[in-house]
Amino acid sequence: MSNIMPVIMAGGTGSRLWPLSRAHCPKQFLSLLDTHTMLQNTLLRVDKLDICQPIIICNSEHRFMVAEQLRDLNIIPNGIILEPFGRNTAPAIALAAFKAINNNDDPLLLVLPADHVIKDEENFHKSVNKALIAANDGMLVTFGIIPTSPEIGYGYIKQGEFIGNELFKVEAFIEKPDLETANNFLKTGEYSWNSGMFLFKASVYLSELEKYNPYIFEICRTAMSTAYTDLDFIRILDDIFIQCPDDSIDYAIMEKTDKAVVIPMDAGWSDVGSWSALWDIQTKDKLGNAVRGDVILDSTSNSYIHSQNKLIATIGIDDLIIVETKDAVLVAHKDKVQNVKKIVDELKKNHRSEYLQHREVYRPWGKHDQIAEGARYHVKQVVVRPGEKTATQIHYHRAEHWIVVSGTAKVTNDDKTYLVTENQSTYIPVGAAHSFENPGKVNLELIEVRTGNYLAEDDIHRIGTDGEGY
Known part of the structure; x- marks a missing residue:
């Protein structure tokens, strides 16, 4: 078995890609470039290396999407660690490291954000393989991206002493610079973008964390020792993890350790941090337009147009971002897309879903x-997937009508249990304890019609633990 264990960081909200990216479905779970999601592409990318089963770290509310997307790829993870609260990268990686050494193993952890694009996978693989010797020798390797422009949205890594095989000691980590400073960085050739990708032994990471940030080390050790398994997931107890400081791996370890080295990478990397960044890496037509979905263009140039459900027709526009979803439409100038976060903040302030x-x-x-x-x-x-079942539940303000479109539903309605097949329906009165399940081999599809004077999701009383409701 390989000694490389991928650790895929799948937390984060990706609010700058609203309306496609939402708090409950951020960009790492979206298909932005092809038929696979960004998480799936990250897993497929490392699958071409000599690796063992990956560890996935995500927020608790994203657990079903993670499990479903791994299932689609037939990937069985080493574990899906659920963070009850986001505490940045240093604690998240510590949880994975403690999980990795649980069986007296000490694998190399290849830490990768799930929401990045790497177009040149061959160069990515070469960089990882070049970093193996240093990582096995106890170095903390970070992958710096060779800059192609004076980018002010990224942090930078300054190269120090050359130590061979394209690796350099890390001299300094630099916060996001102004444009003049970024231009100077680009001219020297001694700086790379901070990608947030790493390779190191699990034991070395934990040793350095204990040395430079013992409080995070102790909380994460306790969190993993008291964690429990629930289906495919490793659940961290809230009352322990809430005590953990919010700290990045850069601040907690990399800026303090003498083991930090960097390997510059040229692999067509992007963190897809905005709509303009997504436009930049897309395939475009001869007028510079990148389109997805049902789109008709006339006298349109240098624009990104994404239709999820409806036809979008554009006439006489330039440098625009247009994104349509089932419940929202964004229209923005490419130079103003960083302000999308302000729209999200406004929606949040007004309690809009x-x-x-x-x-x-x-x-x-x-x-x-x-x-x-x-x-x-x-x-x-x-x-409803084959073999799955909803929770038994009661609603006090609404009745429900269920019409089966395809498949067969096994319905529990108070003290009755019966089958409902295609083109049949059933009625669930107010106050009835009910559930439905799919006993068949194909997906069950049905239409649910709620009627009543209060129809919100919180009108639900779950009975027992046999599944989950809405």
């Missing part, structure tokens, strides 16, 4: 998508 989640919501048993709603009705399309 559009910042939080899409209409389509994933659950452990499948997914549901809001189709229509009015003053006293709410309609959803629901898909």
Whole structure:
């Protein structure tokens, strides 16, 4: 078995790519460049190296998407660690490191953010392989990106002493510079962008963390020793992890240790931190347009247009970002896309659901998508995977009608259990304890119609632990 264990960091909100990216479905879980999501592309990229099963670290609310996307690739992880609170990269990597050494192993941890694009995978693989000797010798290797422009949105790494095989000692980590400073960095050839990718032994990382940040070390050790397994997930106890400081690996270790080395990488890397960055890495037509979905262009140039559901037609525009989803449309100038975060903050302040989640919501048993709603009705399309079941639950303010479109539903309705097949329906009155499951071999698709004077999601009382509701 290989000694390289990928650690995929799948937390974060990606608010600058709203309305595609939402708090409950951030950019790492989206298909932005091809048919795979960014998380899936990260896993496929490392799968071409000699690796063992990966560890995934994510927020608790994203767990179903992570499990589903790994299942789509037939990848069985070493573990999916659920952080109850985001505490930055130093604690997250510590949790993975403690997990990695749990069986008296000491693998090399290849730490990778799940929301980056790397176009030249061959050069990426070469850089990882060149870093192996240094990592096995106890160095903390970071991968610096050879800059192609005076970028002010990235941190930088200054190269120090050359130690061979394209590796340099790290002389300094520099925060995001102004434009003049970034231009000077570019001219010297001694600086690279800080990618947030690393390779090191699990034991070395933990040793350096204990030396320079013992409080984080102790909390993470306690958190992993008291963690428990739930289905595919490793759950960290809230009351322990909430005590952990919020600190990046750069501040907690890399700026203090004498073991930090950097290998410059030229691999077509992007952190896809804005809509203009996504436009920049897309394939474009002869007028500089990048489009996805149902789009018709006339006299349009240098624009990014993304249609999820509806036809978008543009006439006489230049340098625009247009993104349509089922419940929102963004129109922005390419030079102003950093202000998208202000829109998200405004939505959040006004308690609007559009910042939080899409209409389509994933659950452990499948997914549901809001189709229509009015003053006293709410309609959803629901898909239940084979063998899965919702929680038994009661609603006190609404009745429900279920119409099966395809497959077969096994329905529990108070003291009755019965099958409902295609083109049949059933009625769940207010106050009835109910659930439905898919006993078949294909997806169960049904339409749920809620009626009543209060239709919000919080009108739910779950009974027992046999599944999850909405």
